[in-house]
Amino acid sequence: MADIKPDLIPIQNKQTACSDCSIRRLALFHGIPENELSWTQKNRSCQYKLAARKEVYRETHHSDFMFTIYHGWLAIYKTLENGKRQILKIALPGDVIGYQANMEAAMNYSAISLTDAILCAFSRSDMPELFRTNKHITKRLTELNSRDMNLCQNRLLTIGQHTAIEKIAHFCAELFYRVKTIYNEPEDDHINFPLSQEDIGDATGLTKIHVNRTLKQLREKGLMEISSRTLKIHDIDELCKLGSFDKSTIHTYILY
Amino acid sequence: MADIKPDLIPIQNKQTACSDCSIRRLALFHGIPENELSWTQKNRSCQYKLAARKEVYRETHHSDFMFTIYHGWLAIYKTLENGKRQILKIALPGDVIGYQANMEAAMNYSAISLTDAILCAFSRSDMPELFRTNKHITKRLTELNSRDMNLCQNRLLTIGQHTAIEKIAHFCAELFYRVKTIYNEPEDDHINFPLSQEDIGDATGLTKIHVNRTLKQLREKGLMEISSRTLKIHDIDELCKLGSFDKSTIHTYILY
DNA sequence: CGAGGGATTGAGATTCATCAATCTATGTGG
DNA sequence: CCACATAGATTGATGAATCTCAATCCCTCG
Numbered sequence: 001m002a003d004i005k006p007d008l009i010p011i012q013n014k015q016t017a018c019s020d021c022s023i024r025r026l027a028l029f030h031g032i033p034e035n036e037l038s039w040t041q042k043n044r045s046c047q048y049k050l051a052a053r054k055e056v057y058r059e060t061h062h063s064d065f066m067f068t069i070y071h072g073w074l075a076i077y078k079t080l081e082n083g084k085r086q087i088l089k090i091a092l093p094g095d096v097i098g099y100q101a102n103m104e105a106a107m108n109y110s111a112i113s114l115t116d117a118i119l120c121a122f123s124r125s126d127m128p129e130l131f132r133t134n135k136h137i138t139k140r141l142t143e144l145n146s147r148d149m150n151l152c153q154n155r156l157l158t159i160g161q162h163t164a165i166e167k168i169a170h171f172c173a174e175l176f177y178r179v180k181t182i183y184n185e186p187e188d189d190h191i192n193f194p195l196s197q198e199d200i201g202d203a204t205g206l207t208k209i210h211v212n213r214t215l216k217q218l219r220e221k222g223l224m225e226i227s228s229r230t231l232k233i234h235d236i237d238e239l240c241k242l243g244s245f246d247k248s249t250i251h252t253y254i255l256y
Numbered sequence: 257m258a259d260i261k262p263d264l265i266p267i268q269n270k271q272t273a274c275s276d277c278s279i280r281r282l283a284l285f286h287g288i289p290e291n292e293l294s295w296t297q298k299n300r301s302c303q304y305k306l307a308a309r310k311e312v313y314r315e316t317h318h319s320d321f322m323f324t325i326y327h328g329w330l331a332i333y334k335t336l337e338n339g340k341r342q343i344l345k346i347a348l349p350g351d352v353i354g355y356q357a358n359m360e361a362a363m364n365y366s367a368i369s370l371t372d373a374i375l376c377a378f379s380r381s382d383m384p385e386l387f388r389t390n391k392h393i394t395k396r397l398t399e400l401n402s403r404d405m406n407l408c409q410n411r412l413l414t415i416g417q418h419t420a421i422e423k424i425a426h427f428c429a430e431l432f433y434r435v436k437t438i439y440n441e442p443e444d445d446h447i448n449f450p451l452s453q454e455d456i457g458d459a460t461g462l463t464k465i466h467v468n469r470t471l472k473q474l475r476e477k478g479l480m481e482i483s484s485r486t487l488k489i490h491d492i493d494e495l496c497k498l499g500s501f502d503k504s505t506i507h508t509y510i511l512y
Numbered sequence: 513c514g515a516g517g518g519a520t521t522g523a524g525a526t527t528c529a530t531c532a533a534t535c536t537a538t539g540t541g542g
Numbered sequence: 543c544c545a546c547a548t549a550g551a552t553t554g555a556t557g558a559a560t561c562t563c564a565a566t567c568c569c570t571c572g
Contacts, residue, residue, distance in 0.1 A: 452551090465552090
């Protein structure tokens with residue numbers, strides 16, 4: 001088993017207490033009775049911070065830890081021999097990464113930070129004990145997994161059956177609603193957007209050149225615009241319609 | 257909540273006992289101690305049989321049941337308003353269908369039988385009790401979900417980043433290995449294959465016409481052949497290589 | 513102020529979809 | 543048992559969507 005990555009820097013002091021966690025409503029520990037919350041605090045190995053564009057996991061490698069994201073964005077992806085990359089998911093605060101059934105198995109995806117980030121680490125070897133001792137967290141983990149499954153299936157539908165402009169509309173609309181829900185700022189029509197056009201291409205199965213042309217179309221249609229790492233939404237209803245994104249289902253993703 | 261579908265015909269007698277289940281090693285109840293197995297027997301509402309091409313679930317509709325597949329093949333899919341369909345998964349004996357985090361929510365996919373099938377039904381309203389009372393089955397359900405997640409992510413990679421011939425090679429190779437592992441017939445180079453070319457297209461994001469031409473290419477390359485509902489593999493190694501399918505990972509899918 | 517990565521645009525090639533016609537296998541009713 | 547109906551498979555011709563290669567531009571950062 002490999003150790004922790006060198007780019008992950010332990011936060012020496014000022015670690016957030018789980019009971020004070022500002023994003024608890026989103027996270028693994030949502031709805032957990034206070035008296036059981038001690039498990040997370042006790043078993044959280046450490047909080048780590050890391051810079052943007054640092055690798056957290058690499059496919060086929062082993063890792064001792066799973067993480068919950070406290071701050072920042074990450075991309076979860078798989079690569080092919082020919083260098084092509086498929087981004088499976090943009091992971092946001094509250095998301096769990098590195099959880100899989102067999103905690104001793106190698107990672108089946110890679111992960112990289114898209115922004116500066118703070119991660120809460122849990123030792124994978126503690127997980128079996130968790131399943132034995134804490135039903136609430138186990139159930140919650142299952143719920144988060146199930147939500148992820150639904151997201152993944154929707155992406156499969158989008159990537160398999162949509163055109164380029166529909167794919168990008170869907171991708172951006174989903175991300176927009178996820179971010180808005182997490183940060184509770186329903187009034188703003190824009191979000192910080194740290195992905196390059198190449199990243200968008202890797203997430204939607206398009207080349208960066210075609211992404212560029214398609215973003216231009218979206219701009220000219222007055223639906224949305226990306227510039228200087230910001231996504232501005234001009235017509236969210238049309239955007240959702242174009243991308244077949246049902247915003248009412250966002251609450252099946254972000255579980256309160 | 258909707259009731260059971262009229263096409264699902266209750267098996268009146270000769271229901272298989274869970275303790276005698278021939279596919280238990282694959283299924284939800286793998287590795288469950290005998291004394292806990294009574295839960296499944298007690299809570300299994302019924303075994304149902306159904307003919308090929310019958311709908312089991314419809315997206316957005318409610319269902320009272322989740323199922324484990326005892327016999328037959330099913331397709332799990334989502335559809336768009338324009339009629340396009342994405343097959344998310346081919347479900348085989350041992351697979352669980354209809355499990356999602358919020359058991360009261362509407363189904364987020366449809367399901368149809370591809371062959372005659374036999375399903376074991378469990379009432380969704382019993383699930384919360386299951387989580388409270390049976391850690392083994394809960395854990396097993398989590399493992400199966402996690403395996404499905406990995407399969408789904410691999411499909412996302414394939415559909416997003418591969419060419420038509422690579423997609424179909426991957427799809428067929430995966431299915432071939434899954435079927436071989438379930439039925440334990442490692443010597444045969446062919447399997448029963450009830451999917452039409454249109455089904456393959458819906459699973460890989462291609463039109464049936466392009467599937468036809470691509471199958472012709474695979475035939476001419478001497479890799480595989482589909483005829484009269486049979487998939488014959490001529491060169492499994494080359495097929496896996498072409499489709500970037502790593503057959504060694506099949507054991508992370510089919511958990512013994 | 514120069515370097516470098518990302519964004520943008522153009523031209524041409526390729527893959528895949530669409531439309532349309534024919535062929536084949538399978539099942540059904542007479 | 544045959545004639546027919548039907549669904550799926552096959553092939554051709556054409557066009558659209560997307561990729562590839564190449565050049566230039568722009569912004570950011572040291």
